[in-house]
Amino acid sequence: MSRKIIPYILLLPTFIIITFFIYYPAAMTFKLSAYRVSPFGNRIMFIGLKNFKFLFTSQEYAHVLYTTLIFVSVTVGVGLVISLLIALLLNEKVPGIGIFRTLVFAPYAISPAVAGTLWAFLLSPAAGYVSYLFLILFGTQPQWLTSFPLALVSIMIATIWKNLGFNIIFFLAGIQSIPKSYYEAATIDGAGAAKKLFNITIPLISPVTFYLVIMNIIFTTFSVFGTIDIMTQGGPGGTTTTLIYKLYRDGFVNYRTGFASAESIILLAIMAVFTYLYFKFAQRAVHYQ
Amino acid sequence: MWRKLMVLSMILIFLVSFIFAAPVTIRFWHAMSGSRIKLIQNLANEFMKTHPNIIVKVQYTGSYNDTLNKTIAAVKAGNPPDIVQVYDIGTQMMIDSGIIIPVQDMIAKDKTFDINTLVPQARGYYTVGGRLYSMPFNSSNPVIFYNKTLFKKAGLDPNDPPTTWSEFIADAKKLTVKDSKGNTIQYGFTSGLIGWFFEQYMAVQDAPMFNNDNGRAKRATKAVFDSPAGLRIFNFWNDMVQSGIMLNAGPGWSNPRQIFMSQKAAMLLTSTSDVEMMLKAAKDNHFELGVMFLPHPSGVPYGGVIIGGASLWMINTHNVQKEKAAWEFLKWLAGVKPQIEWSTGTGYFPINKNAIQKLLYEGYYAKYPQYLVTILQLLMSNVTPSTRGGVVGPFPKVRATIENALGKVFNHEMTTAQALKWAQDQANQAIEEYNSLYQ
Numbered sequence: 001m002s003r004k005i006i007p008y009i010l011l012l013p014t015f016i017i018i019t020f021f022i023y024y025p026a027a028m029t030f031k032l033s034a035y036r037v038s039p040f041g042n043r044i045m046f047i048g049l050k051n052f053k054f055l056f057t058s059q060e061y062a063h064v065l066y067t068t069l070i071f072v073s074v075t076v077g078v079g080l081v082i083s084l085l086i087a088l089l090l091n092e093k094v095p096g097i098g099i100f101r102t103l104v105f106a107p108y109a110i111s112p113a114v115a116g117t118l119w120a121f122l123l124s125p126a127a128g129y130v131s132y133l134f135l136i137l138f139g140t141q142p143q144w145l146t147s148f149p150l151a152l153v154s155i156m157i158a159t160i161w162k163n164l165g166f167n168i169i170f171f172l173a174g175i176q177s178i179p180k181s182y183y184e185a186a187t188i189d190g191a192g193a194a195k196k197l198f199n200i201t202i203p204l205i206s207p208v209t210f211y212l213v214i215m216n217i218i219f220t221t222f223s224v225f226g227t228i229d230i231m232t233q234g235g236p237g238g239t240t241t242t243l244i245y246k247l248y249r250d251g252f253v254n255y256r257t258g259f260a261s262a263e264s265i266i267l268l269a270i271m272a273v274f275t276y277l278y279f280k281f282a283q284r285a286v287h288y289q
Numbered sequence: 290m291w292r293k294l295m296v297l298s299m300i301l302i303f304l305v306s307f308i309f310a311a312p313v314t315i316r317f318w319h320a321m322s323g324s325r326i327k328l329i330q331n332l333a334n335e336f337m338k339t340h341p342n343i344i345v346k347v348q349y350t351g352s353y354n355d356t357l358n359k360t361i362a363a364v365k366a367g368n369p370p371d372i373v374q375v376y377d378i379g380t381q382m383m384i385d386s387g388i389i390i391p392v393q394d395m396i397a398k399d400k401t402f403d404i405n406t407l408v409p410q411a412r413g414y415y416t417v418g419g420r421l422y423s424m425p426f427n428s429s430n431p432v433i434f435y436n437k438t439l440f441k442k443a444g445l446d447p448n449d450p451p452t453t454w455s456e457f458i459a460d461a462k463k464l465t466v467k468d469s470k471g472n473t474i475q476y477g478f479t480s481g482l483i484g485w486f487f488e489q490y491m492a493v494q495d496a497p498m499f500n501n502d503n504g505r506a507k508r509a510t511k512a513v514f515d516s517p518a519g520l521r522i523f524n525f526w527n528d529m530v531q532s533g534i535m536l537n538a539g540p541g542w543s544n545p546r547q548i549f550m551s552q553k554a555a556m557l558l559t560s561t562s563d564v565e566m567m568l569k570a571a572k573d574n575h576f577e578l579g580v581m582f583l584p585h586p587s588g589v590p591y592g593g594v595i596i597g598g599a600s601l602w603m604i605n606t607h608n609v610q611k612e613k614a615a616w617e618f619l620k621w622l623a624g625v626k627p628q629i630e631w632s633t634g635t636g637y638f639p640i641n642k643n644a645i646q647k648l649l650y651e652g653y654y655a656k657y658p659q660y661l662v663t664i665l666q667l668l669m670s671n672v673t674p675s676t677r678g679g680v681v682g683p684f685p686k687v688r689a690t691i692e693n694a695l696g697k698v699f700n701h702e703m704t705t706a707q708a709l710k711w712a713q714d715q716a717n718q719a720i721e722e723y724n725s726l727y728q
Contacts, residue, residue: 038385038386039385039386040364042385043385043727044726124544124547127551127553139613180319236696237697252358254689
């Protein structure tokens with residue numbers, strides 16, 4: 001009997017914390033999404049599903065959804081390919097490989113806001129190093145942060161760079177867990193480097209790849225807001241406004257708590273789909289060694 | 290029953306008054322970053338020296354936006370600060386918040402404070418419906434800084450800066466320098482993509498942003514900036530960007546400053562609160578700094594500029610002692626000495642007339658004429674509903690929408706007329722939504 005109670009008692013503190021900091025706010029979000037709320041919360045008006053109706057019929061929101069889709073798919077796709085290539089390089093036995101690995105992982109340790117600041121500085125019009133480099137090398141001055149579509153590309157670059165470390169570590173672990181004998185056998189059969197990559201490495205690390213795709217989608221969607229806020233503030237003309245950034249603007253700059261709650265529920269629904277996919281497919285495919 | 294309660298509460302008040310013989314602690318949240326954190330702390334320290342029974346806990350709480358968010362959260366949690374600094378465009382929101390004490394109420398009770406010492410433009414901005422709601426503190430207005438050295442190089446008279454839009458464009462053209470490959474190595478002009486400047490150019494043309502006398506006669510219900518004046522601004526801005534004489538530095542204030550300070554642009558539109566920074570930069574980078582008024586389109590009656598910046602709001606904490614202490618501090622901050630310290634340390638102009646007078650007599654403005662220009666531009670503005678500035682609940686959204694609209698013009702997504710109409714529709718939607726809560 002006591003054995004059955006103790007686990008619950010041990011779980012209780014966690015449960016209490018989760019209730020107050022996750023379940024209760026989440027329940028409030030659902031409630032608030034049906035209201036129009038004044039900035040200080042002193043006036044509140046029940047409007048039913050109007051917030052959702054407005055979102056689903058809004059051209060602007062459709063555009064934000066589209067921007068997010070482009071942003072996330074390109075960032076995750078390109079980011080993973082680059083990460084895999086670097087992971088392959090870091091798998092080579094060269095002197096000082098430990099230092100290279102540490103350096104490559106470093107960007108992951110900094111916050112998205114710091115990454116944004118760094119890149120905003122590098123890409124700053126006229127005064128940035130990258131702008132200067134482009135002037136010397138190519139004789140042009142692209143307006144990185146203030147023109148479409150370069151502003152979105154800049155955010156993508158910053159996000160890819162930021163996520164590299166995380167992806168590389170996982171790819172590296174995946175690659176290193178492949179038994180050497182497979183490659184030896186392939187070499188004897190006369191397979192080249194490319195063949196080995198496509199027929200052995202990539203298929204065998206596919207569980208890792210799947211895990212990374214899902215994780216990347218989730219944190220590219222959620223954590224990019226700091227980067228955007230610092231680099232472009234969603235501009236120019238709203239072309240770098242993603243779902244999470246719009247949610248932030250509506251909630252904490254425009255002080256439309258009810259409307260922002262409705263947006264966060266839509267975001268929650270989208271994320272729920274990915275989490276479901278992850279649990280459905282990844283659990284049986286990924287081996288954590 | 291009631292008598293018992295009365296007696297009990299009397300005893301309680303009696304006891305509480307004993308507790309309050311001890312120093313009263315008030316909390317003051319502000320949004321002034323960098324060297325200004327220290328400057329404000331020093332002001333508070335001076336105040337505490339002369340007012341030993343009041344302790345002011347000063348806290349820098351991030352940007353204007355962060356500070357307002359923290360205040361909202363603190364109000365909801367029942368633990369708000371006693372004084373909070375809120376940006377100009379938060380005025381209507383604060384009035385509607387139901388948590389503030391209008392400073393007019395404190396002034397009415399305090400014969401020692403002369404409201405007429407406040408600079409009329411600053412006082413006018415924070416007066417809505419005939420009541421002064423908050424104490425002006427850091428007030429600025431927009432000016433154009435220019436590089437006199439580059440003016441000379443371009444063959445322009447550095448002591449005759451442009452005054453009209455057409456002169457401004459002509460000079461900016463002459464100040465734009467390209468290399469042999471056609472790349473611009475020096476721009477005539479730069480500025481951030483900041484909605485505040487649009488509002489200022491509206492005031493320059495004496496055109497309102499909102500109906501009902503810019504929201505000052507009664508609550509504004511419609512945006513009216515989609516007007517010939519508004520379109521003129523969009524065209525002026527866009528023409529300069531498209532013709533390559535102006536570098537659009539994107540959102541925020543720091544990029545355009547950097548560009549100007551590193552002499553990659555000859556003119557910069559920014560806030561007067563940058564005077565101190567610009568004087569220092571000019572010295573470090575060896576160029577001569579000039580300040581000019583905002584140019585205006587010819588053939589349009591001149592209005593003036595609106596003050597920007599922020600003011601200090603008193604939060605109703607239902608604690609009379611704290612309210613009194615907070616008012617003492619606000620009153621002191623608006624005094625001559627603190628205003629001089631604050632103004633000369635930043636570039637915000639003093640909101641106390643006597644402080645301006647004192648600086649003038651002491652020869653400060655003769656030594657730093659750049660500071661004088663910033664004040665003169667304001668004092669030479671006509672006081673009309675347009676130059677007193679618009680008041681509307683969702684002002685942050687309106688400002689951002691105008692920035693967004695200009696971005697759409699620069700992206701060739703919309704024409705200037707389309708973008709302006711789009712912005713006004715968005716603004717109207719936001720105003721309607723906000724106002725529906727207060728009907």
